[in-house]
Amino acid sequence: MMIDQVFKQACEVIKVIEEAGGEAFIVGGSVRDYLSGREVNDIDIATSESPQRIQEIFDKVIPVGIEHGTVIVRHQGESYEVTTYRVEGGYEDYRHPDKVNFVDDIKLDLARRDFTMNAIAMSRNGELIDPYLGYESIKKKSIQAVGNPLERFREDPLRMMRAVRFASQLSFTIDSETKSALEEMSGLLACISIERIAIETEKLFSGKDYKLGLQLLEDSALQKHLPIFKGFQFQEDYPKAILYTWHEIIAFYTFSHSEISVEAFVNHWKLSNATKRKSEHLLSGLKIYENEKKVTPWLVYQLNEGSFASFERVCLALYDECDGLQNSMRRTKKDLIIHHRKELHFQAKDLISLFPARPKGPWISEWLEAIEYEVVTERIENNYEKIKEWVKSWNPPARN
Structure with missing residues (x-):
């Protein structure tokens, strides 16, 4: 087999x-993706040489593990x-092997891997070492555990989520024996940290066959061990389009289910504060968009440009016709009267001086937002005197 240029440096x-x-051989996901015609990303190498020997052979080596x-x-x-x-023995924590023994046979190393499609080694001449017929699995588009699937899932229950995620990403089916084991062992997912599960879940939603992945979660009972999602009927809650990130997923589901908050999602899944901010940002935009179902200056003003792509994806997941939303938003952004509150010709200090007897409080920010809205939507000109007159005439009751 001729080897692709993507592997040249490896x-x-x-x-x-x-x-x-x-x-040494190329192993793992890069071989799987190459044989299935997918883009090759990270390339891993397995070798008969010890880590210490590799450090002697190469000048630049980082001893990560x-x-x-x-x-x-x-x-x-x-x-x-x-x-x-290497070969591994015992997985008391359901993740790390209790012991690792180095060996000199690539076939023994391949035996410890999760699925046959990931248990293929490739020489630098393109020759395949494929003791578990992983290439056949790839051609059949089948996800099959290496050896006994019950043992593979008991070693690391996250492999069950990986099986479902691979089905979503590759549009492969899970073979019957592996699927039965997945259903039988699904309860072990409770032993896995939510942070690890979150990584696989995000990848599942970004797969081209994510509906298949979500259906498998439901059918296998893995869903019962997923925070928030455990009470969902995925058949009724499918996004209509792929969602690539957690903040897109959260925005979609919190908009669709008003009883669920962004904070609940973030806390239960132990996600970052950055994810929380991005989710809330998208959700606020969705609430504006819901009113008119079109791109408006106020919507574009409220969203930062870096979120336009995510916003379009969530809209596509919610509604039937949202194509071209990003382009429309960028055109609208160019025509905005202002792009930031600091560009207003009437600021907080002007409000305070206009109402010196009123104690400082939330009303200042609320009024400034009202002024922003009037200026952005071109109801009043961004001019100090005109805004001042508008504020005087508007003058709602103070809220402290």
Whole structure:
């Protein structure tokens, strides 16, 4: 098999190892993606050489997980994770092996992997080492556990979420034995940290066949162990389009289910404050868009330009016709009268001086937002005197 140019530099790393007396292969997801015609991203290498020997062979080595046999080799500006062939024993914490033994046989190393499609090694000449017929699984578009699926899922229950995520990303089916084991072992997902589950869940939603993935979550009972989602009927709650990030997912579901808050999502899934801010930002935009179902200056003013793509995706997930939303928003943004509150010709100090007897409080921000709205929607001119007259005539009751 002719090897693709995408592996050129990785093959150079392998050649150096071979010339030093060792053996090495490209392994994992990059081989799977290459054989299935998908874009190849991170390239991992497995080797017969110890981490210490790899450190001797190469000048630039980062010992990221040396106790488990993994180092990062830097070569021509690229990073390659190089791991010594190993077998593992015992998974008391359902994640890390209790012991790791280095071996010199690539087939023994492949035996510890999760699914047959991920248990293929490729030489720098394109030869496949495929003891579990992973290439056949890829051609059949089938997700099949290596060996006994009950054992694979007991070792690391997150593999069940990975199976469902791969089904979503690759549009593969889960073979019957693996699916039965997934259903039987689903309760073990409760042993896995929510942070690890969150990573797989986000990837599932971004898969081209995400509806299949969500259906599998429901069918397998994995859904029962997912915060917030455990009470959903996914058949009734499908997004109409792919959602790529947690803040898009949260905005979609909190808009669709008003009884669920952004804060609840973030807290239960232990997500970052940045995700919370982005979710709330999108949700506020959705509430504005809901009123008129079109791009307005006020909507564009309230959203930062970096969120336009996410906003369009969430709208596509909610509504049938939202194509071209980003372009419309960018055109509208160019024509805005102001782009930020500081561009107003009437500021907080002007409000305070206009009403010196009124104690400072939330009313200042509320009034400034009202002024922003009038200016952005071109109801009044961004002119100090005109805004001042408008404020005087408007003058609602003070709210402290």
